[in-house]
Amino acid sequence: METRRILILLLLLTAMIIAGSLIYSASNSKQSINEDKIGVIVSIAPQAEFVEKIGGDNVKVTVMVPPGANPHTYEPLPAQLSNVSQAELYVQVGSGIEFENVWMGKISNLNKKMAILNSSRGIEFIKSTEYDEDNEYDTHVWVSPRNAEIMVESIYQSLVQIDPANKEYYEANKNKYLQELEESDENITKALAGNENKKILVYHPAWGYFCRDYGLTQISIEKKGKEPTPQGIANVIDQAKKENIKIVFVSPQYSRKNADAIASEIGGQVIIIDDLDKNYINNLKEVSRSFKNALNT
Numbered sequence: 001m002e003t004r005r006i007l008i009l010l011l012l013l014t015a016m017i018i019a020g021s022l023i024y025s026a027s028n029s030k031q032s033i034n035e036d037k038i039g040v041i042v043s044i045a046p047q048a049e050f051v052e053k054i055g056g057d058n059v060k061v062t063v064m065v066p067p068g069a070n071p072h073t074y075e076p077l078p079a080q081l082s083n084v085s086q087a088e089l090y091v092q093v094g095s096g097i098e099f100e101n102v103w104m105g106k107i108s109n110l111n112k113k114m115a116i117l118n119s120s121r122g123i124e125f126i127k128s129t130e131y132d133e134d135n136e137y138d139t140h141v142w143v144s145p146r147n148a149e150i151m152v153e154s155i156y157q158s159l160v161q162i163d164p165a166n167k168e169y170y171e172a173n174k175n176k177y178l179q180e181l182e183e184s185d186e187n188i189t190k191a192l193a194g195n196e197n198k199k200i201l202v203y204h205p206a207w208g209y210f211c212r213d214y215g216l217t218q219i220s221i222e223k224k225g226k227e228p229t230p231q232g233i234a235n236v237i238d239q240a241k242k243e244n245i246k247i248v249f250v251s252p253q254y255s256r257k258n259a260d261a262i263a264s265e266i267g268g269q270v271i272i273i274d275d276l277d278k279n280y281i282n283n284l285k286e287v288s289r290s291f292k293n294a295l296n297t
Helices: 004-034 045-059 078-086 100-112 145-162 165-190 208-214 232-245 257-265 279-296
Strands: 038-044 060-064 087-094 115-118 199-202 215-222 247-250 269-272
Touching: 038 045, 038 078, 038 100, 038 145, 038 232, 045 060, 045 087, 045 145, 045 165, 060 078, 060 247, 078 100, 078 145, 087 100, 087 145, 087 208, 087 279, 100 247, 115 145, 145 165, 145 279, 165 279, 199 232, 208 215, 208 279, 215 279, 232 257, 257 269
Parallel strands: 038 060, 038 087, 087 115, 199 215, 199 247, 247 269
Antiparallel strands: none
């Protein structure tokens, strides 16, 4: 009887060891699949859509400036920097956003083997409405679908250089997404037709390239990244009344206190729009609808 009990215990122990081995093997297999993906780092969330639309299942993307954070002031977390050390590609915005100006040197030193792409290469910069100086350019290049097409092409080329065996896969994905961007551009053009030369009031001047493409003008409350002065607020209120503007647009990364005060003075309201939303095409569709409603209020 004692011998039988010992045999049963040995059989149970063997079964447990085999089960544990299978679980460990499955876990390692899953880890290997993840490690097979191309690690790509991007600065802002809209770029994540660009990379994922082209790379599909072959890429794993890390966004350095998370939703709700301000790319002018954000500092990366240790976990994000750890992902950089394992990445094969960093896709910069490349237009001079402050996060990249401050951190790219440190980031590139973490991984000397990581390729770095300036995705703004080939984009024609426009002067920022924040500054009076001629040498200050608008860094928010991504809000234009036409600029996005240039960025997507550059990302495609970089992925092919890293993984030439899957060129056809990346090319098919790229062409499909470029078609979506072209359709988005056409739809926004139609939506805003007839509103040329009209003005929108924004807290942070993130929409310069969008306004350029669709014939609008943005009036910004914030100047040079600083809170407006009482005189500055008074000037904006006067201009908004003169232009019959009733909507103040605010990005979620910024305080809306001054925007609420201005909206109250002009008998209007504050609307939230986000230039850093990851769902790029759907977001621009909603932004164009919000602008159209504001221009026709």
